Amino acid sequence: xxxxxxxxxxxxxxxxxxxxxxxxxxxxxxxxxxxxxxxxxxxxxxxxxxxxxxxxxxxxxxxxxxxxxxxxxxxxxxxxxxxxxxxxxxxxxxxxxxxxxxxxxxxxxxxxxxxxxxxxxxxxxxxxxxxxxxxxxxxxxxxxxxxxxxxxxxxxxxxxxxxxxxxxxxxxxxxxxxxxxxxxxxxxxxxxxxxxxxxxxxxxxxxxxxxxxxxxxxxxxxxxxxxxxxxxxxxxxxxxxxxxxxxxxxxxxxxxxxx
Amino acid sequence: xxxxxxxxxxxxxxxxxxxxxxxxxxxxxxxxxxxxxxxxxxxxxxxxxxxxxxxxxxxxxxxxxxxxxxxxxxxxxxxxxxxxxxxxxxxxxxxxxxxxxxxxxxxxxxxxxxxxxxxxxxxx
Numbered sequence: 338x339x340x341x342x343x344x345x346x347x348x349x350x351x352x353x354x355x356x357x358x359x360x361x362x363x364x365x366x367x368x369x370x371x372x373x374x375x376x377x378x379x380x381x382x383x384x385x386x387x388x389x390x391x392x393x394x395x396x397x398x399x400x401x402x403x404x405x406x407x408x409x410x411x412x413x414x415x416x417x418x419x420x421x422x423x424x425x426x427x428x429x430x431x432x433x434x435x436x437x438x439x440x441x442x443x444x445x446x447x448x449x450x451x452x453x454x455x456x457x458x459x460x461x462x463x464x465x466x467x468x469x470x471x472x473x474x475x476x477x478x479x480x481x482x483x484x485x486x487x488x489x490x491x492x493x494x495x496x497x498x499x500x501x502x503x504x505x506x507x508x509x510x511x512x513x514x515x516x517x518x519x520x521x522x523x524x525x526x527x528x529x530x531x532x533x534x535x536x537x538x539x540x541x542x543x544x545x546x547x548x549x550x551x552x553x554x555x556x557x558x559x560x561x562x563x564x565x566x567x568x569x570x571x572x573x574x575x576x577x578x579x580x581x582x583x584x585x586x587x588x589x590x591x592x593x594x595x596x
Numbered sequence: 597x598x599x600x601x602x603x604x605x606x607x608x609x610x611x612x613x614x615x616x617x618x619x620x621x622x623x624x625x626x627x628x629x630x631x632x633x634x635x636x637x638x639x640x641x642x643x644x645x646x647x648x649x650x651x652x653x654x655x656x657x658x659x660x661x662x663x664x665x666x667x668x669x670x671x672x673x674x675x676x677x678x679x680x681x682x683x684x685x686x687x688x689x690x691x692x693x694x695x696x697x698x699x700x701x702x703x704x705x706x707x708x709x710x711x712x713x714x715x716x717x718x719x720x
Contacts, residue, residue: 591690
């Protein structure tokens with residue numbers, strides 16, 4: 338498409354040149370100098386027009402490429418919400434989320450570890466006492482103490498394993514960060530792919546610069562946006578009025594819909 | 597109770613599977629998007645569907661619409677567990693006939709609550 342336009346532009350220019358040249362030779366042979374100099378002026382004008390056109394198209398193509406770049410440049414008023422900036426925010430959020438998940442997981446382990454250690458320690462101690470009981474080495478008082486100690490231990494065991502279980506489940510749940518960060522990373526990868534495409538486009542434009550000829554005017558930014566309305570967005574990283582702030586909000590919204 | 601868990605992230609499927617096991621639901625199967633889930637639902641006797649929204653191939657919302665459009669699956673209880681948190685999206689899911697909506701990240705308690713509520717309504 339773009340090379341077709343470019344060739345057409347060139348062909349027109351060349352055709353105009355050829356026509357003028359032919360006429361110029363005719364006029365000169367017939368000694369019509371005034372007409373000849375007029376033709377030379379026309380030739381100049383045609384060349385100027387051609388260059389102006391080319392520069393104009395070049396500028397427009399460059400502008401499109403830069404806009405498509407999603408670059409956070411001060412030239413554009415919408416820059417503060419550029420996709421590159423958005424991608425940086427997403428990556429920052431990924432760092433925060435992985436860090437939080439790592440910390441919360443370690444918190445859980447640090448809560449659980451002493452419970453397991455205490456239960457183990459008490460079990461070992463009781464095992465020793467139990468051995469003495471089996472060898473009939475215990476006095477009546479010692480037996481009474483062991484009796485109540487075992488009772489306490491069984492109670493601790495029940496509570497302790499419940500707590501351990503709870504912490505283990507929480508650790509499993511913490512791994513949800515992988516899904517959420519993964520969704521954000523996929524979005525950023527998509528953006529990088531887009532930027533790469535625009536970069537290739539820019540390189541191609543730079544290639545045309547040397548020729549100072551027509552450039553691709555058909556290639557505009559418009560064909561870039563495809564069906565964005567209902568596509569999934571992944572996790573929300575900023576508070577926004579059109580976004581719920583948590584499960585309570587979801588429940589409120591659903592109950593307002595008769596759920 | 598046979599449950600299908602649909603999410604493109606295997607870690608999330610594992611998490612949900614673990615939570616469901618903890619709640620006493622041990623018969624679960626997994627699919628990674630709507631396209632693989634739909635034939636499973638059509639050929640298997642699932643009692644409950646837990647699905648993510650944002651998935652490559654067929655999304656969860658499209659899966660939900662397909663389920664509701666299929667006369668044999670139309671009454672299948674569906675719980676959406678997703679990071680999609682826009683009000684419009686929640687409304688869209690509700691209008692498409694979702695039975696419950698849980699936003700990620702969620703707690704085990706929230707998941708249990710929503711599942712209990714769904715079965716209470718479906719069973720009673």
